Amino acid sequence: MTVERRVGNEKIVELLEGVSRSQIIKQLRPVGDASSAQMNGGSDNVVASFKELIKRQDETIATLNHQIKNLTATWLHRKRFVKTLNEGIEAERELAKLKQEMAERCQIENDRKQAEQPHIEHFRSASLPAVAEQWQQYQIAQLPNAEEVVVQQLSAQVKQLEEQLTYGWQSFEVQGASLAQTSAQLVEANRKIHDLEVQLAAAMSNAATVEGARSQIRDELRKQALRMLDAMLRFLDFITLDAVACYTV
Structure with missing residues (x-):
């Protein structure tokens, strides 16, 4: 984005206020009389004023372009920051959701283990004596005089x-x-x-x-x-x- 150079009508009128109509005509239609030198001097002043005005406007344009560049950089930085912030918020939401799912799964697993524990204890209490007795009988059977x-x-x-x-x-x-x-x-x-x-x-x-x-x-x-x-x-x-x-x- 750039700022175009514009010279307003008011500035032109302001600069031409000190120049009479005859001077302008003589400037537009130069003649070889003795007053042409004075008119040339007045026109030089007008041109110098225009140049000064253009110079100031160029400086203003450069300043505005610099400000626009800074504002654009700031806006991009803030845009990236907002994007990163939104991504962080979304990641936190996903993490909270995963934690909740893991907690629910752990609770379901604990409930399942608690429900199976009595059956496991019953199986152990029923199977261990039988296994011990079988092992004892096996050991005795291995002896020569059982x-x-x-x-x-x-x-x-x-x-x-x-x-x-x-x-x-x-x-x-x-x-x-x-x-x-x-x-x-x-x-x-x-x-x-x-x-x-x-x-x-x-x-x-x-x-x-x-x-x-x-x-x-x-x-x-x-x-x-x-x-x-x-x-x-x-x-x-x-x-x-x-x-x-x-x-x-």
Whole structure:
């Protein structure tokens, strides 16, 4: 895009205001009289003014062309930026869409796995014992004296179970003795609690020391109860662990 050079009528009239009609005619129809030199001087001034005007317009045109070039470059840059921005927005939308699709697929896959998990567990629980038994029978069948080996294995297992049962009974007897001891301690604790209650009742009659005695007795009762409760819990835990161990074996 360029700016064409134009000289307006107003500029021409402005430049011709100082030139009379006779001077213009003489300029157009030159004669050889003495005043021709003056007219030539006036026409030179007009031509110089036209040249100056044209020069200024050329400079203005150059400036405008430069501005147009800069504006065009800016517009192209902004156009590319907008295009890149739109492409980025579209890419983000596609990425968000892909993420959503992947999340949905993962959810469907997780639901499928959860639905199949009970069947897999059932298959494992049903197949593993059978496979183990088949493998054991295969191993036994490979031995030269299979029946004798089986009898020896069963005898060893019976012996091991008898040892575990003996240990369990011994533990039960020990725990029974410990329980009897704990019961005796509970009886003794109840007796002490009764004595403390009697002391508390006696202390209630004394208004000056009732609060201190009550606090002391409560602390003693709390300590006794906590000790007995801790002993009972340890005893029950021990019995439970032994029972679980024997049952597991």
